[in-house]
Amino acid sequence: xxxxxxxxxxxxxxxxxxxxxxxxxxxxxxxxxxxxxxxxxxxxxxxxxxxxxxxxxxxxxxxxxxxxxxxxxxxxxxxxxxxxxxxxxxxxxxxxxxxxxxxxxxxxxxxxxxxxxxxxxxxxxxxxxxxxxxxxxxxxxxxxxxxxxxxxxxxxxxxxxxxxxxxxxxxxxxxxxxxxxxxxxxxxxxxxxxxxxxxxxxxxxxxxxxxxxxxxxxxxxxxxxxxxxxxxxxxxxxxxxxxxxxxxxxxxxxxxxxxxxxxxxxxxxxxxxxxxxxxxxxxxxxxxxxxxxxxxxxxxxxxxxxxxxxxxxxxxxxxxxxxxxxxxxxxxxxxxxxxxxxxxxxxxxxxxxxxxxxxxxxxxxxxxxxxxxxxxxxxxxxxxxxxxxxxxxxxxxxxxxxxxxxxxxxxxxxxxxxxxxxxxxxxxxxxxxxxxxxxxxxxxxxxxxxxxxxxxxxxxxxxxxxxxxxxxxxxxxxxxxxxxxxxxxxxxxx
Amino acid sequence: xxxxxxxxxxxxxxxxxxxxxxxxxxxxxxxxxxxxxxxxxxxxxxxxxxxxxxxxxxxxxxxxxxxxxxxxxxxxxxxxxxxxxxxxxxxxxxxxxxxxxxxxxxxxxxxxxxxxxxxxxxxxxxxxxxxxxxxxxxxxxxxxxxxxxxxxxxxxxxxxxxxxxxxxxxxxxxxxxxxxxxxxxxxxxxxxxxxxxxxxxxxxxxxxxxxxxxxxxxxxxxxxxxxxxxxxxxxxxxxxxxxxxxxxxxxxxxxxxxxxxxxxxxxxxxxxxxxxxxxxxxxxxxxxxxxxxxxxxxxxxxxxxxxxxxxxxxxxxxxxxxxxxxxxxxxxxxxxxxxxxxxxxxxxxxxxxxxxxxxxxxxxxxxxxxxxxxxxxxxxxxxxxxxxxxxxxxxxxxxxxxxxxxxxxxxxxxxxxxxxxxxxxxxxxxxxxxxxxxxxxxxxxxxxxxxxxxxxxxxxxxxxxxxxxxxxxxxxxxxxxxxxxxxxxxxxxx
Numbered sequence: 001x002x003x004x005x006x007x008x009x010x011x012x013x014x015x016x017x018x019x020x021x022x023x024x025x026x027x028x029x030x031x032x033x034x035x036x037x038x039x040x041x042x043x044x045x046x047x048x049x050x051x052x053x054x055x056x057x058x059x060x061x062x063x064x065x066x067x068x069x070x071x072x073x074x075x076x077x078x079x080x081x082x083x084x085x086x087x088x089x090x091x092x093x094x095x096x097x098x099x100x101x102x103x104x105x106x107x108x109x110x111x112x113x114x115x116x117x118x119x120x121x122x123x124x125x126x127x128x129x130x131x132x133x134x135x136x137x138x139x140x141x142x143x144x145x146x147x148x149x150x151x152x153x154x155x156x157x158x159x160x161x162x163x164x165x166x167x168x169x170x171x172x173x174x175x176x177x178x179x180x181x182x183x184x185x186x187x188x189x190x191x192x193x194x195x196x197x198x199x200x201x202x203x204x205x206x207x208x209x210x211x212x213x214x215x216x217x218x219x220x221x222x223x224x225x226x227x228x229x230x231x232x233x234x235x236x237x238x239x240x241x242x243x244x245x246x247x248x249x250x251x252x253x254x255x256x257x258x259x260x261x262x263x264x265x266x267x268x269x270x271x272x273x274x275x276x277x278x279x280x281x282x283x284x285x286x287x288x289x290x291x292x293x294x295x296x297x298x299x300x301x302x303x304x305x306x307x308x309x310x311x312x313x314x315x316x317x318x319x320x321x322x323x324x325x326x327x328x329x330x331x332x333x334x335x336x337x338x339x340x341x342x343x344x345x346x347x348x349x350x351x352x353x354x355x356x357x358x359x360x361x362x363x364x365x366x367x368x369x370x371x372x373x374x375x376x377x378x379x380x381x382x383x384x385x386x387x388x389x390x391x392x393x394x395x396x397x398x399x400x401x402x403x404x405x406x407x408x409x410x411x412x413x414x415x416x417x418x419x420x421x422x423x424x425x426x427x428x429x430x431x432x433x434x435x436x437x438x439x440x441x442x443x444x445x446x447x448x449x450x451x452x453x454x455x456x457x458x459x460x461x462x463x464x465x466x467x468x469x470x471x472x473x474x475x476x477x478x479x480x481x482x483x484x485x486x487x488x489x490x491x492x493x494x
Numbered sequence: 495x496x497x498x499x500x501x502x503x504x505x506x507x508x509x510x511x512x513x514x515x516x517x518x519x520x521x522x523x524x525x526x527x528x529x530x531x532x533x534x535x536x537x538x539x540x541x542x543x544x545x546x547x548x549x550x551x552x553x554x555x556x557x558x559x560x561x562x563x564x565x566x567x568x569x570x571x572x573x574x575x576x577x578x579x580x581x582x583x584x585x586x587x588x589x590x591x592x593x594x595x596x597x598x599x600x601x602x603x604x605x606x607x608x609x610x611x612x613x614x615x616x617x618x619x620x621x622x623x624x625x626x627x628x629x630x631x632x633x634x635x636x637x638x639x640x641x642x643x644x645x646x647x648x649x650x651x652x653x654x655x656x657x658x659x660x661x662x663x664x665x666x667x668x669x670x671x672x673x674x675x676x677x678x679x680x681x682x683x684x685x686x687x688x689x690x691x692x693x694x695x696x697x698x699x700x701x702x703x704x705x706x707x708x709x710x711x712x713x714x715x716x717x718x719x720x721x722x723x724x725x726x727x728x729x730x731x732x733x734x735x736x737x738x739x740x741x742x743x744x745x746x747x748x749x750x751x752x753x754x755x756x757x758x759x760x761x762x763x764x765x766x767x768x769x770x771x772x773x774x775x776x777x778x779x780x781x782x783x784x785x786x787x788x789x790x791x792x793x794x795x796x797x798x799x800x801x802x803x804x805x806x807x808x809x810x811x812x813x814x815x816x817x818x819x820x821x822x823x824x825x826x827x828x829x830x831x832x833x834x835x836x837x838x839x840x841x842x843x844x845x846x847x848x849x850x851x852x853x854x855x856x857x858x859x860x861x862x863x864x865x866x867x868x869x870x871x872x873x874x875x876x877x878x879x880x881x882x883x884x885x886x887x888x889x890x891x892x893x894x895x896x897x898x899x900x901x902x903x904x905x906x907x908x909x910x911x912x913x914x915x916x917x918x919x920x921x922x923x924x925x926x927x928x929x930x931x932x933x934x935x936x937x938x939x940x941x942x943x944x945x946x947x948x949x950x951x952x953x954x955x956x957x958x959x960x961x962x963x964x965x966x967x968x969x970x971x972x973x974x975x976x977x978x979x980x981x982x983x984x985x986x987x988x
Contacts, residue, residue: 030627031569032614035562037627040642043559065537068529069616069647069663070585073592075525077602087592091564092604093616094588096651098567098581108571110586110613119604120526122563122587122616133524133531142839148534153563153647157590169563345636 034161034168044301070120079253085220091122164281172276185269193226196241205409211465223247232285235438237491243273293359297402444484446477528655528662538795564614573747579714658775666770679763687720690735699903705959717741726779729932731985737767787853803861938978940971
């Protein structure tokens with residue numbers, strides 16, 4: 001924990017992000033190319049996300065299971081589009097033994113005699129291994145639906161990596177469901193993107209746009225990909241979660257059929273959906289500021305930090321400590337996550353800066369003079385507002401304040417998102433948003449990939465999602481002037 | 495779910511175990527050699543184990559983090575003994591890209607141009623990658639202790655695998671702590687083996703012997719390995735958890751030094767400790783019976799299953815269902831995990847057998863005649879005892895019964911373990927235990943590996959752990975007749 005200042009957003013947004021991840025103790029680079037170490041503070045946020053999501057999945061009828069890390073190459077390539085989508089970024093296991101290097105004592109080499117007959121792909125996603133398993137589990141409509149989720153690590157050999165946002169290995173959950181009708185599978189797909197929208201709103205305090213990806217941007221192997229897209233503080237889009245309707249593509253690739261109620265054989269319908277540790281990066285990008293992380297109370301590993309202002313008078317210090325621990329105990333009894341920092345080797349100012357950096361939502365300072373007056377100093381992380389609060393109702397006040405901070409973060413992000421989202425009627429206006437103002441441009445699109453590609457080439461903006469289909473014959477595409485098919489969001493993106 | 499009977503323990507213990515895992519819906523074989531699929535019922539048991547252990551780790555001051563799946567070969571080989579211990583069973587990533595097979599349309603081959611400069615080992619354990627990271631986190635005694643745990647998957651390329659007991663990939667937790675003194679690290683090692691002992695006693699209802707491994711059986715790279723050893727129903731030993739004092743071995747291999755309070759540089763002291771999904775196999779081996787799984791209430795995903803006995807009278811059925819759901823609601827309010835099985839397409843007898851197979855601790859049958867008399871039928875899984883219970887205090891009764899079952903399972907296992915554990919004074923008696931009676935033989939050992947090896951060759955029994963050191967000069971080794979150094983447990987083992 002050096003005193004080196006972190007970069008500001010205005011100076012260098014990208015460096016600011018990186019500083020926050022490292023200095024905020026969320027993650028660290030590792031000695032494995034593109035892989036990160038998730039540090040305790042970062043992992044605790046992930047645990048909070050996981051627990052909240054897991055409950056939402058279970059409340060909607062899903063159960064967890066665990067499937068193998070490795071996918072044999074022959075299974076990996078079975079669903080061709082999916083295979084094509086991931087083939088270029090796979091970690092591949094080819095051997096299963098090391099042996100002593102005969103030329104270099106104490107060193108090991110790969111044993112050439114321990115070559116696998118069939119290479120194993122470290123899962124970049126688990127549709128292949130899971131649908132090859134479902135084949136054995138599904139015979140009749142009575143076995144359906146299968147509503148299974150997995151919490152796991154996956155590996156995608158990305159060339160340009162960034163802590164949390166794009167790493168070679170990341171943690172995620174992947175739901176894989178099997179259904180007897182297309183309609184039921186589509187309903188599941190929509191239900192899960194709604195679960196994600198609710199989660200990011202209620203826990204991450206993040207507003208998102210929800211919609212379907214255009215054909216050319218969908219998941220490899222899907223019929224339709226639904227997405228939620230958030231806006232970062234540098235006014236770019238960041239995909240926060242996706243839910244895929246996979247139709248019968250995987251059932252056909254893995255020959256997964258069921259006998260329907262009428263006794264006829266049919267291919268099974270599938271969905272898959274996932275969110276990952278990328279959400280931690282998204283959280284930073286949306287809420288944090290130049291002083292450090294700003295964590296929504298509902299996901300903060302420590303919601304309230306209590307700091308006694310030590311003096312040279314041991315007796316006074318003991319009173320401060322007693323008060324700090326009493327408050328801590330009372331808050332814990334109300335399920336608030338509290339930390340008392342009783343370390344007397346560090347100055348208060350150092351502590352304040354450190355906790356600001358790490359994003360603790362509420363700081364309570366127990367000072368001798370305030371305490372004499374029956375008050376404690378409260379500082380909220382979101383607004384950095386400081387004030388004295390009466391001891392008499394301090395617990396209730398803090399609980400209300402945590403809710404208020406949660407709400408304020410959402411409203412602030414929503415206001416920012418709305419202020420930087422523009423409905424545009426012509427291409428000049430679209431370019432002005434993307435190239436000058438920054439933000440999301442909502443515009444009508446003719447549905448042609450060529451149009452999307454041309455706009456991407458000229459502005460780097462991509463279509464983030466389709467907001468609605470257009471029936472009105474009179475509306476035209478901002479670029480081609482052809483008849484518009486969809487109202488979409490254009491934005492630069494992470 | 496076929497009606498094929500499972501094997502009995504007496505017929506074929508090994509087949510019985512396998513039948514229970516598969517037919518009890520805990521796990522399945524996968525198409526990846528040696529890797530299993532953990533099915534929802536099995537994974538739910540693991541989640542319960544994980545949550546209980548995680549709380550115990552946090553209550554003892556530990557935090558979770560996450561380290562990379564891959565270990566570069568140069569790091570892997572840094573601690574030589576550890577490397578030697580795992581080199582022969584490693585999955586090795588050598589390439590990072592597939593490409594289209596030019597000779598076989600739609601097929602993929604490993605792209606020879608995407609060969610890694612340095613091979614990556616899929617972690618069989620994480621000491622290497624973690625201590626290479628700790629190097630950057632530890633400068634001074636103020637940074638110590640580091641008390642970190644990780645929940646993760648690991649891969650050991652075992653040649654002979656068995657569901658849960660020995661699989662190529664498994665899930666586990668691995669604690670890795672760093673300390674400024676040997677004494678503190680040793681205390682941590684002992685504390686964590688105690689945590690494991692408490693966990694298996696209080697949650698798994700399993701008595702264990704706790705002790706230190708003899709030198710020749712310890713973890714590769716450790717100074718001392720502490721273990722807990724349970725007894726299976728075929729009277730063999732099964733290692734349920736280990737805690738290692740690593741001394742300064744990893745600190746020296748990775749150059750992890752700290753400045754002590756006196757300003758001098760010292761190598762850091764380490765521990766590591768872990769339990770894995772193997773515990774699920776252990777649980778089966780200790781408690782289950784010829785009808786199927788027997789799960790301790792504290793780990794059962796469903797503690798109480800309520801089955802209405804449907805008749806042809808719709809009105810009566812509705813009354814049964816109402817009662818079933820009312821009881822379910824009341825039990826859930828008391829944090830009992832309940833399932834109502836309202837499926838009218840399956841016969842009650844089929845359901846009874848199915849839930850027995852899956853190990854649900856308590857079955858409640860809601861029958862029309864019993865209900866008229868103000869009673870419900872209760873069946874407990876551990877003893878298969880059936881009786882009628884008054885509706886008036888049914889919730890309290892069930893809650894007490896669950897505790898009783900938990901206690902009974904422990905006592906039954908303890909009785910069995912004690913009845914099959916023998917203190918022996920001579921080698922003939924030891925052989926009689928191992929080769930004829932079955933069970934654990936407690937005997938005095940001279941501390942020589944040669945003695946242990948000779949006994950292993952003659953009986954296949956190994957030393958499971960040292961129970962105590964012997965000071966008494968008159969005691970002799972049962973095999974060599976030399977002066978005895980340790981009192982140890984000999985047993986066949988999984």
